[in-house]
Amino acid sequence: MxxxxxxxxxxxxxxxxxxxxxxxxxxxxxxxxxxxxxxxxxxxxxxxxxxxxxxxxxxxxxxxxxxxxAEDQPYTEKLMPVHIGLDADGAITPALAKRLQAKGLGHIQAGELVTESDGKQDYLYARGLAKGAxxxxxxxxxxxxxxxxxxxxxxxxxxxxxxxxxxxxxxxxxxxxxxxxxxxxxxxxxxxxxxxxxxxxxxxxxxxxxxxxxxxxxxxxxxEGKVIASFTERRALILEQLQAKAAALQVTIGDDAEVHALLNEVTALVEHPTVYVGEFEQQFLAVPAECLILTMRLNQKYFPLFDPNSGKLSHQFLIVSNMQPADPSHIIEGNQRVVRPRLADAQFFFETDRKTPLVQRVDSLSSSVYHNKLGSQLDRIGRLRSIAQYIAKALGASVELADRAALLAKADLNSSMVGEFPELQGIIGAYYAQADQEPEEVVLALREQYRHRLDKPVTAFSLTQAILFLAERAEVLIGIWGIGLAPTGERDPYALRRAALGLISAFEQLGHGQFLSHSGPQTLRLNELLAFSASTFTPGVLQEQTQEEVCHFIYERYRNQLINDYDRHVVEAVLSLHPHLVEVQARIQACAAFAQRPEADSLAAANKRISNLLKKNTEQITSLQESLLQEPAEQELARTIAALQPVAQAQYAAGQFAASLETLAQAKDAVDNFFKDVMVMADDPAIRHNRLALLASLHQLMNQVADISRLAQ
Structure with missing residues (x-):
């Protein structure tokens, strides 16, 4: 070379x-x-x-x-100030010699160095061509x-x-x-x-x-080696074979995230993949499909097959083998022989569990520790029931259904099936509740309680589900946070960040389903929910300020989520008021539209100025007295506020946030004239207090939908 x-x-x-x-x-x-x-x-x-x-x-x-x-590369090395690197005779000092040796430049003579100023003093530089690597x-x-x-x-x-x-x-x-x-x-x-x-x-x-x-x-x-070296090529080949086999059987492998994760995993397990079809006895299909699917995917790395129309599990499955013999019957029979005992175990656990009604399992939760500071799972069930009843009353929902769902929510934790398949908590409970002829709304609530978020508008049928979902997240947020286990950095072992986002999604979907609204009779609000949730814990267990800290945490999570889709200033303008969660999206859209109006910058700056004046004032602000309005500009502003205030407040009360901000925009000229012509901090205390009272009423009008001072750039 x-x-x-x-x-x-x-x-x-x-x-x-x-x-x-x-x-x-x-x-x-x-x-x-x-x-x-x-x-x-x-x-x-x-x-x-x-x-x-x-x-x-x-x-x-x-x-x-x-x-x-490599070709020789030019280099420039900044060394040290001239007065340190060279002595009075222009010779290299010991300090510079040491620096040159450290950089592999010991061969350089004083005459080869370059002197340049860095703006403060003269520095020595070494320049040249370094031999390519x-x-x-x-x-x-x-x-x-x-x-x-x-x-x-x-x-x-x-x-x-x-x-x-x-x-x-x-x-x-x-x-x-x-x-x-x-x-x-x-x-x-x-x-x-x-x-x-x-x-x-x-x-x-x-x-x-x-x-x-x-x-x-x-x-x-x-x-020569019978190895497909490319990961992507092997994955594509496996998927092609899986789809071809499934199509021939008139079934499908599915398209959920677990399928893609399993595809990546089996690609990493084989060097020369070949797909074969296996099957098991149809009697096992009486076991909850999720158990069979989990067993095949997690333990055996098989691809379960589903009816493309009904989505029901088939008794056949696909095997990705690392072998391609002339006669694959031994591979197929071996895999079928291995999976059969696992399915039989699942069947045994299921049939054994079914002998005990789900509700009779609740008392056994007294021996299951939830957290040593928060008691047993049975203690937790008591809190969930109270919170669920509170939410149901606030929403005008069935208290009986909400209470029943909370009572049974964790009853499957001591079952044999969950002991074997902990990933199926809630899902197994739903099967048992259905077999016990529990109400369908309760069955749905149990099945869906561990979802990360609600992603569909709540209906009358799914209302009990939403109630249990909310209660569980409010309880875990208050309880875990309250005993000093708030998330820190990347650590969040109790998934409180996810719980907060889940709670937010529940409020959103309750709003989309018309179970919560700005002007409706429903009164469920975040602060009240957290306060009631805190009251269900034993006195003295929770740290002080838990409710306030959790509330701030939830709004902060919402902020982080929203700034991905909306202007940060708009999001902060709305969330700084801690509005009802069901109103946040509508307020943000209204505020974003207002921010585009020509009046927005002027009113935002004025609002910021008003906020500063009111904060600095240490004296009590009295009610406005029209007789003390001396200047034409302050009289004009008072008339403008009097005219706009009832309209804007009525629009706000009706949840018409965009219209309320549009009404506010009409105050621009009066506000500009006021600050141009009027000295707020007048020497006369009565005049000063009256002008501050006028600004306080304007400030209240301006900040109903959002703190628009935060729109000021």
Whole structure:
């Protein structure tokens, strides 16, 4: 490798089986780490393409155009002030000599240094051409960097073949390939020296194969090693086979997030995928489908199949195998034999649990600790029942249904099914409640209680669900926060941020369903809900200010959510008033429209000025006396307020926020004239107080929908 030229570069690290859920990101990070250093060392030619490879037993990257020697690079090094670096005779001082040696510039003479001013004093600079990096040196640096910057979920320590040296990596590594064109690049990692020997499929391909050139890598692995090296190609092939098999059976694999997660996982488990069809006895379909689906996906990595019309679970499933024998019957029968006991266990748990009505399981929750400071799950049920009843009364809903849903909400926690499948809390309870002929509204509430958020308008049928959803989140927010477990930084073990967003969504969807409105008879408001929730806890358990802190936390979460869609100033103008949650969206839309009006800037600035004047005033503001209005401008403003106030307030009371702000906009000229012609802080106390009273009435009118002073830029 003498003259600078470009060739393809391949780097591959062969290991034991890598963590499947992390494999795709490990492959990406490995390639990006190599690319970063090679780019910094100017070794990647223009137009160099990067191909990422990742299989259960390897990470690799292919670079299409890489130099073996980078061109010399100009450099400029700022050293130190002239009076420190050079003595009276212009010779290099010991301090500068040490600095030059540290930077690898010990060969430079005093006459080669450049003097420049940085605006304050003269500095010495060294300029020149640095020899370009060689590929062998740069690739070693790149490999070290890539391996130390992998997103490894858990590092293990293992011993090398010498029986003495130990290294740390995600899994034991067995081979390192580094080829630049036909040549091996002499690098090392994890006790391995680079060569050209790679590994094939464990059972179907050649155990070892010699990579002749980076450009033949993927083809050799496929043809000789029976390995599809590209993660994306394997995933696409698996999906194609899954869909083809499902179509032939007139079923579907589904399209939810769990399907895509499982597809990624099985892609990381196989090197040469083939899809087969398995089945189980139809008698197992009497078990709740969620249990069977969870067993097949989570434990066996199978793809359950569904009727495309009804969505019901089929007794067939798809297996992604790492083998492709001439006769796959043994693979299919083996997988069917393995899954059958798991399904039988689920059936046994289900049938055993069914012997005890759900309501009879409630008392057993007294032995299940919710939190050592908050009591048992039964204690929690008592709080949920009280909160649910309170919400139901506020919404004019059925108190009996709300209470029944809260009573049964956690009754499945001590069931055998939830013990085996904790992910199915609530869902299993809903099945048992349905079998016990509980009201349909209660069954729905139990099934949906663990959703992250409500995403549909509440109906009469789903009202009980919304009540339980709200009660659960209000209880957990107040309780967990109140015992000192508020989220800190990225830590939120009790998912209080998610609970806050869920609570907000419930208010929104209750509004969309017309169960809450600005002018309606319903009186459920956040502050009152939190206050009542706090009252259900044993006195002295909660820290002081819990209710206020949780309320602020919820509005802050809402703010963070809304600023993704609306102007930050508009959001803060509305939320600073802590309005009824059901009104927030309408207020923001009205305020956003007002902010575009020509009067907005002037009124926002005036409102900000009024707020400052009222804050600075330490004397009690009396009621407005018209006889003390002396200046024409203040008389005009008083008439304007008197004319606009009843209209704006009536519009506000009716929830017509945009109209109320439009009415307010008519005050612009009177407000501008007032501040132009009137001295608010007059020497006469009576005149001063009267003018402050006038501004206070204007301030109240201006800030019904939002604190428009926050619109002032």
């Amino acid at each position: 003498s003259a600078p030229t470009t060739q393809a570069l391949l780097v591959e690290l062969c290991t034991e089986e890598l963590p499947p859920k992390a494999l795709e990101q490990l492959g990406i990070a490995f390639a990006q780490g190599l690319q970063k250093i090679l780019e910094e060392q100017a070794l990647l030619a223009p137009g160099c393409a990067v191909q990422i490879y990742a299989t259960p037993r390897r990470l690799a990257a292919h670079f299409s155009q890489v130099l073996n020697q 060689s590929l062998s040196d740069a690739l070693q640096q790149a490999l070290d960097y890539a391996l130390t910057h992998l997103p490894i979920p858990k590092v293990m320590r293992y011993q090398l073949s010498d029986g003495v040296t130990s290294v740390r990596f995600v899994r034991p590594a067995h081979a390192l390939v580094a080829l630049w064109g036909d040549d091996i690049v002499p690098v090392q990692a994890l006790g391995l020296q680079a060569g050209r020997t790679s590994f094939g499929h464990r059972f179907m391909g050649r155990a070892h194969l010699e990579i002749t050139h980076p450009d033949t890598y993927a083809q050799q692995l496929l043809e």
